[in-house]
Amino acid sequence: MGFKQKLSKAMITKAGPSRIKGMIAKQKSLSNHPAMLLPTSTSPTRFEIPFEMLKLLKERNDIEMRQVFPIRQMLSIMRNINLSVDSLSKNPSIPSTSASVEFLEQLKDFANSLGVGPFEFVKLPTDLIFQDFGVIYDNAIIIALEMSKEKIDKAPSQDTIDMVFGTYDELGIAANKIADFLREQGYAAQADHPLGGLVLFPPLAQKAGIGRVGKHGLLITPEFGPRVRLAAVYTSIQNLPFADTNYHDWIDEYCKICGICIKQCPPQAILEEAVTHDTGRITNITQQSCFEYFTQFYGCSICVKVCPFSNAGDTYERLKVVIEKRI
Numbered sequence: 001m002g003f004k005q006k007l008s009k010a011m012i013t014k015a016g017p018s019r020i021k022g023m024i025a026k027q028k029s030l031s032n033h034p035a036m037l038l039p040t041s042t043s044p045t046r047f048e049i050p051f052e053m054l055k056l057l058k059e060r061n062d063i064e065m066r067q068v069f070p071i072r073q074m075l076s077i078m079r080n081i082n083l084s085v086d087s088l089s090k091n092p093s094i095p096s097t098s099a100s101v102e103f104l105e106q107l108k109d110f111a112n113s114l115g116v117g118p119f120e121f122v123k124l125p126t127d128l129i130f131q132d133f134g135v136i137y138d139n140a141i142i143i144a145l146e147m148s149k150e151k152i153d154k155a156p157s158q159d160t161i162d163m164v165f166g167t168y169d170e171l172g173i174a175a176n177k178i179a180d181f182l183r184e185q186g187y188a189a190q191a192d193h194p195l196g197g198l199v200l201f202p203p204l205a206q207k208a209g210i211g212r213v214g215k216h217g218l219l220i221t222p223e224f225g226p227r228v229r230l231a232a233v234y235t236s237i238q239n240l241p242f243a244d245t246n247y248h249d250w251i252d253e254y255c256k257i258c259g260i261c262i263k264q265c266p267p268q269a270i271l272e273e274a275v276t277h278d279t280g281r282i283t284n285i286t287q288q289s290c291f292e293y294f295t296q297f298y299g300c301s302i303c304v305k306v307c308p309f310s311n312a313g314d315t316y317e318r319l320k321v322v323i324e325k326r327i
């Protein structure tokens with residue numbers, strides 16, 4: 001590591017943790033507001049990835065900053081997380097609660113113009129809100145953004161982690177823009193950033209029918225497989241056409257005969273069977289093993305790369321036929 005890189009790492013690992021702590025405290029302060037929807041006793045605890053990354057970077061001289069913490073993207077991500085809290089003050093004091101079909105189409109078109117898709121409406125169960133956080137409404141718009149296949153195929157690499165954080169950033173910016181679009185039309189809105197989110201996104205997206213959570217803990221979508229990042233926007237609109245059907249249950253059966261991510265995960269962090277962790281999450285991932293590996297190897301992403309659904313195209317339909325033939 002050169003002198004300049006060492007200096008920038010020293011500066012960021014010194015000043016960064018307090019800035020991240022400030023940002024988290026700002027997000028948590030919302031839960032003190034009487035109108036906020038709060039988590040339940042069974043809600044999961046959030047794992048503070050950026051904070052834990054900086055802690056590890058400080059301890060480890062052999063890991064370069066850019067390997068796990070692409071600075072340009074992280075600064076923009078933090079700006080947009082702060083913005084998602086600060087912009088709540090722009091919500092109308094008496095927000096509209098009903099929207100026409102035409103307006104919802106316009107909203108979707110606007111999201112699509114930002115590159116966002118899939119896009120669905122879903123009722124947020126409060127037991128998906130992380131402990132100590134809060135959201136303004138349970139009327140949720142769940143949004144996704146594709147991660148580049150070309151860059152995922154290079155995982156783990158600098159190109160991959162730069163793209164992954166770039167996708168987080170782009171989607172966070174889009175969530176704030178969608179919230180602003182709603183406010184301009186008289187609705188209240190709250191953007192929920194894909195990194196440092198207030199709720200557990202994969203099961204919420206599954207409830208919305210966007211896809212199915214695979215063994216690797218990521219949402220598998222028909223369009224892009226697990227090559228997506230997820231975010232949400234909560235709104236005062238009460239008559240959203242909430243999705244209540246999921247056509248992707250068969251993916252569970254495919255995961256049972258596949259298991260590629262389990263075999264290829266270098267630290268063997270993916271388990272055959274889901275377990276309930278101390279954080280309250282029920283998942284096949286051993287978070288600590290995954291975290292330790294991905295912070296040393298450019299955010300890893302091997303499980304995304306090897307998942308057959310990442311190939312997109314007609315993969316979803318082809319694999320569905322495989323399962324239908326077995327039944």
Ligand code: SF4
Nearest residue numbers: 265290300301302303
């Ligand atoms: S990101 Fe890497 S370490 Fe983590 S579960 Fe996926 S393959 Fe395993």
Ligand code: SF4
Nearest residue numbers: 214255258259261307
């Ligand atoms: S790699 Fe296979 S087992 Fe793992 S999530 Fe994808 S389909 Fe399921």
